[in-house]
Amino acid sequence: MSFNNLSGNISMQLDGMVSLKILYLSYNNFIGKIPTKLGSSMVLEELVLSNNSFQGTIPDQILSYKNLTMIDFKSNILSGSIPLDIGNLSRLKTLSLSSNSLGGKIPMSLVNITTLVRFAANLNSFTGAIPLGITKFLSYLDLSYNDLSGSIPEGLLSPSQIVLVDLSNNMLKGPVPRNISPSLVRLRLGENFLTGEVPSGTCGEAGHGLTYMELEKNNLTGLIPPGLSSCKKLALLNLADNQLTGALPPELGNLSNLQVLKLQMNKLNGTIPIQISQLQQLSTLNLSLNSLHGPIPSEMSNSLVLLDLQGNNLNGSILSSIGNLGKLMEVQLGENKLSGDIPKMPLNLQIALNLSSNQFSGAIPSSFADLVNLEILDLSNNSFSGEIPPSLTKMVALTQLQLSNNHLSGVLPAFGSYNGKSVVAAVLIAIAAAIFLVGMVTLLVVLISRHYCKVNDERVQSSEGENLDLPQVLQSNLLTPNGIHRSNIDFSKVMEVVA
Template identity: 55%
Template structure:
C-alpha cells in the first residue's frame, strides 16, 4: 500500500518559521520593546514620522529598524535610534530589562533630559559597552553613573550640558572613550574618569573649562587622543605629557595657554598630530619635535627665535603651520618630501627661498610664505611642484622676473605675489 505524504504549503511553513523566530526572544525583552514601541508612537504620532510605522507592535522586534539581535535572534544586542525624532526619554527605563544589550545609540534626536531612573536602574545591564547621547538638546548637569561597570564608550557631545565634572564618572571602571565636547561645562579639566585608568580618548573641546592642564592626566597611560581645544585653559603644557607613550593626537588650540612648547613631546614616538594654535606660547620651538609628527600647528602665538634646522625634515611631516608668530632667520633647506602644506606667513623670516629643496616637494599643495622679509628671486624649481594649488609669496622683498616654469603648475588656483619688487613685465608672460 502506497503511503501518501502531505507537504505543508510554503506560506504556512514561512509563518511557522516566523513564529518560531519570534518566540526565541525572552518574554521580558519582547515586553520591553512593545513598551518602547508605544512610547515612540505617542511621542512622534502614528504618521510617517513614526519610524516603525510599517511594522506591527506585536511583530518580531528583531525585524524593526534600529534593532539588532544575535545571529539566532535569541537576544537584543544593539539599539540604534539615531535620527528617530525622539523628544521624550521615557523609553529608556524599559530598556533596563534588556540584560543582553551592549550598545545604545540615541544620537541626533530632540532629547532635553534623561530620567534619573535610567542612571539608577540600568547600571546593572552587565554587557552595556556603548552609550551615545550626542547631538540632542540635553540640559543641566552631567548625571552620576551608578554601575555601568562594562561601559567603554560614552558620548554626550553637542548638547547643552553645564556645571562641573567631579566624581560623576569615577565609577566607570572600563571607560575607554569619553566625548563631552561642544557643551558648556565649567571648572577644571576632570581627572576622575574611571578607577582602572583605561581611558584612551578624552574629548573635551568647545566647553568653558578653565585652569591649568592637570599633570594627573598622565595616570591614563593608554591615552591616544587628548582634545582640550576651544576652552579657557591657561598656564603651561605639563612636561609630564611626554610620558604618554601611546599618545597620537594632542589638540590644545584656542585657549590662553602660555610658556614654552615642552621639549618632552619630542620623545613621544607615537605622536602624529599636535595643534596648539591661537594661544600665547612664547620662546623658541624645541628641536626634534617633528621627528615623528605628521602635522604641527603652532600658528597665532608669540614664538620667537629661528626655525630649528630639523623642524621641516621630519620623515612623517605632511603639514606645518607656524604663521603669525615672531620667528626670524631663514627657512631651513632640509624639507620633508611628504609635505603638502607649509604655512610660514606673517613672521620676520629673511633670506632667500630654499630653491634646491622646493623642487623635490612633489606633493606640496599649499605654500604660504607671505608677509615676511624674504629676498632674492622666485625659484624656477617651484615649477616642479605640480600639485601646487595655492602659492602666496605676497608682502616680501622678492626681486627679478617670474620664472616661466610656474606656468607648468596646471593645478594652481591662487597666486599672490603682490607687494614685492618683481619686474612687472614677467607677470604678463606667466600663464597658469
C-alpha cells in the first residue's frame, strides 16, 4: 500500500490479518501513533512505515514481534528514545530510524543482534557515546547529524564485513581510528572535533576497498600522508577545513581513480605537483585558502569541472591550454599574484570566472564575449585599463560583472536584460553614483556647517588624497552554487569606469 494518498490513524484495522508477514505503508499521509495491532498471530517480518507523519514514541509492543527482520520508521515525527530491549529482536537485519526527532542514548543491546546488517539513525538528536562493538556484525552504520560525543571506539572501523560508516556532523573528539577494514568503502567523519593526524597506513593491504574518505571540518593536524596513495580505489578525498600543514605529496598523483580532491582551508604550502593536476579522472580540484606558491601547473585534467585555487600565493600566468578543458564550468583564481596574458577560456564556463585581486593589466580580453553561458565574471582589484569591451554585452547569461578597483575609462556599454536577468554591474555603478552624490552633498553640508559655526580646531581633508573608510555594507560575499564567491567592492573606484 506504499506510494498512495492513504491517511488517518491505524489502530485495529490490520489485527484481523492473521498471517500478516509484510506490511509496507510508506509514502502515505498516515498520522497518529505507530500501530501495534498487526496480526494476532504475531508473525510479522517486515514493517515499513517510512515517509508518513506518525508521531509519539516507538512502542515497546513492537518488540513482541519476534520474527521482525526489518523495521523502517524513517522520515516521520517520532520522539523519545529507542526501546532499551530492542536487542531482543534477534532476527532483525535492518533498523532505519532516520529523519525523526528521536533522542537519548543508543541502546547497548543493539550490539547483541548478530543478524543486524544495516542501522541508520541519522538526522535525529541522539546523545552520548557510540556503543562499543556496535559494528561487530553491521555492514552499514549511519549516525550522522546527531549530538553524539566522546571518542570513536578504536575497533569501530576494523570488522571484516563493514562497508559504510557515517558519523559526520556530531560532536566527536579524539583521533581517527587507524585500523580500517579492507571492506570499508565509504568513511564519513566530517564536521566533528577530531584531532591528531590523518591515518598514514589507511590502505595498507592490497585490494583495499576505500573509495570515499571524508574528514573535512575537524581539527586534524600534521602532514597529508603520502601513504594515502596506496588507496588505489579512492575516488573522493576531502580533508578540507582542518589544520593540515606541509606540502602536497606528489604521491597523490598515483590515485588514478580520484575524481574529487578537496584540501581547501588548511595551512598547506609549497607548489602544486603536476602529478596531481594531471589525474585523468579528476573533476573537482579545490586547493583554495592555503599558502601555496609558485605557478599554476602547465597541464590539467581534461575531466575538470571545478578548478578552485583562490586565496593562495600563486604567481606567473594562467596555463595557456585552459581553453581546451571542455568540461570546465567554474574557475576560481582570485586572491593570488597572477599576471601576464589571459588565455582564451573554455566555452563551457557557466558558474563563475574569478580573476579578482591579482596583478593582471592591459585591456580586458574581448574573447570573454564568447562565454555566453557564464553567470559571474569578477575582474576586480587588478590593473586592467582602457575601455570596457562592448562585446561583453554579448554575454547573455551574465548576472554579475565585477570591474571595481581597476584603471578603466570610457563609456559604459549598454548591457541589456536577458530572460529577466540584468547584469549587476550596471546596478552597482548606478548605486555607486548615488552613493557618490549623497557623499558629496553630505560633505558640502558639513563644510558649510563648520564654516558658519567657525569650528577652527578641526579641518576636513580635501577630496584629493583622502582615505575615508567605506561603509561595511559595501563589503560583500556573493553566493554561487558552489560556495562563497569572494569580492571586495570599492564603489569609489567604480566611478572611474564612467569617468
